[in-house]
Amino acid sequence: MADSFDVIVIGGGPAGYPAAIRAGQNKLSVACIDQWRNRDGSYAFGGTCLNAGCIPSKALLESSELYVRAREEFAAHGIKVADVGFDVAQMQKRKAGIVKTSTQGITALFKASGVTALQGHGKLLPGRRVQFTAADGTQRELTAKHVILASGSAPAELKVAPFKAPHIIDSWGALDLPSVPKRLGVIGAGVIGLELGSVWRRLGSEVTVLEALPDFLAIADQQLAKEAARHFKKQGLDIRLGAKVSAAKVSGDAVEVSYEDAQGTHSLTVDRLIVAAGRRPFTADLLADGTGVTLDDRGFIQVDEHCRTAAEGVWAVGDCVRGPMLAHKGKEEGVMVADLIAGHYGEVNYKAIPSVIYTAPEIAWVGLTEEQVKSSGRPYKVGVFPFLASGRARAMEQAQGFAKIIAAQDDDEILGVHIIGPMAGELIAEAVLAMEFSASSEDLQRTIHAHPTLSEALHEAALAADKRAIDSINR
Ligand code: FAD
Ligand code: AMP
DSSP, X not given: OOSEEEEEEEOXXXXXXXXXXXXXXTTOOEEEEEOOBOTTSOBOSSHHHHHHSHHHHHHHHHHHHHHHHHHHTHHHHTOOOSSOOOOHHHHHHHHHHHHHHHHHHHHHHHHHTTEEEEEEEEEEETTTEEEEEETTSOEEEEEEEEEEEOOOEEEOOBTTBOOBTTTEEOHHHHHTOSSOOSEEEEEOOSHHHHHHHHHHHHTTOEEEEEOSSSSTTTTSOHHHHHHHHHHHHHTTOEEETTOEEEEEEEETTEEEEEEEETTEEEEEEESEEEEOSOEEEOOXXXXXXXXXXXXXXXXXBOOOTTOBOSSTTEEEOGGGSSSOOOHHHHHHHHHHXXXXXXXXXXXXXXXXXXXXXXXXXXXXXXXXXXXHHHHHTOOEEEEEEEGGGOHHHXXXXXXXXXXXXXXXXTTOBEEEEEEEETTHHHXXXXXXXXXXXXXXXXXXXXXXXXXXXXXXXXXXXXXXXXXXXXXXXXX
């Protein structure tokens, strides 16, 4: 194997592996170093997303949601099933199979695009040299014209609630629970806390979510957040806001949690506690002295808008740099950098990155919230269409939530789209494309949407922004 490459990527998650593949497609010689190891010690490309994040969580969300629908909705469809039950071991087995197929797929993709796959640790040395340490401890020094750092992130540990498996666990532990805890505590009502809380609630856990912030889903449009809170409450998720966890300790086979809110100090006993209080950039043993790469005060690798670090020829992408910690954001950064290195055009439109929360109903948005538009002072109009008025949603027994579009009053530019309802995560793609092409709400109004589809909700929301909705009453 060569010791010198055009590009070396350190990190094989959803930011790093696409960077390596695109570099290969661009006819650059490229190696991707990744150290991810699963619990059985085996190496696997794909990083957090494929091994312990996006993919396994979606597998369990799907299984648990199907169970709830079979139990609660089938009767309305006229489907009779006796004794709907579930088998956590089978759910976990299915999940593991999906993860394995996905991670093995990366190895095949690497082969197809000529990427040298190196499993082990990578450390950047000065002068774009990289020290590679293989599983058996042997070390080699590699050199590259360009190095892309894609070392990702790790769950934030709270001093007040240090991880202590199997009782106090991170999101990976929460995805691997072998059985349903009777009482489950979750610290943090962010995306991860809500998704994991939903999985285990659906399977019967009494779930209490403790969130330090006073507002629910403060990052989302508040009309959406209110609708979501209503549904989660109905599902039995006990979400306590303004509740800051001050201590958690394992006692016997349970966890004693203390938290503070406006009323004072409270205690809560749970069988398992998931700490989903955010993620931090992961750069442990990544940078030797003298590389010139700098970190900000929160530990993120500092980069410009094209992901260049302070060191010549060294780039950084994904969760280890500023911006939303999302797989698709990292992927586009990785691809952009590999294209820029090859002398091609590359750009990430940070204003059009969709966010999705895969709960039921699903939540998705792109662009500005109504609160953000309001505070910008730009005059705007809003169109909302409830899924209750969607024939397809009703046929699916999923007529919950709404699609909302915010457009500028002056030139009709779409500023934000917010959807809560069936398949919101899929529907948002149309809004992302519209915003990418600087569409106006009129452009959406004049685009033909097939009937009956869920996508008509966005069409009707755009019409509603000008009080011209056909299938709902304009307000
Ligand atoms: P990572 O995926 O963390 O990958 C970094 C890789 O680099 C790892 O394999 C790591 O081992 C390796 N590495 C680090 N340092 C070195 C080194 N020195 N040498 C060699 N290798 C190294 N995002 C979404 O967009 N959609 C979702 O639905 C979603 N769901 C999530 C659910 C959960 C439970 C969690 C925890 C996260 C979820 N995320 C989701 C976030 C998503 O997983 C991350 O944004 C994404 O994985 C970031 O990609 P990355 O490549 O930057 O980092
Ligand atoms: P996210 O960053 O979206 O993954 O969400 C993590 C959430 O955890 C944030 O909303 C934080 O406010 C919340 N959080 C962090 N620390 C605590 C704590 N000690 N008690 C309760 N909530 C917390």
